[in-house]
Amino acid sequence: MITKPPIDELTVKAGDKYTLCxxxxxxxxxxxxxxxxxxxxxxxxxAAEEFDKGVLEINRQVx
Numbered sequence: 001m002i003t004k005p006p007i008d009e010l011t012v013k014a015g016d017k018y019t020l021c022x023x024x025x026x027x028x029x030x031x032x033x034x035x036x037x038x039x040x041x042x043x044x045x046x047a048a049e050e051f052d053k054g055v056l057e058i059n060r061q062v063x
Contacts, residue, residue, distance in 0.1 A: 005052040013051070019058060024048050027056055
C-alpha cells in the first residue's frame, strides 16, 4: 500500500485515479525490468514517488 506520497495528492496532480493508475503502473513495469532498484524497493512505490517529484509526466494525446 502506498502511503507516501498520499494517493489523494497524486490523484489531484494526475486529474483522476484512472490516469494516475495508468501512468504509475506503466512506469512500475519499466522499473520491474530494471536491475537498478535498491534492495527492498517496490517498483510501484518508486514510480509513485517519481510522479510526485515531477520526474514522470502525463502525455495527454488528443485524437
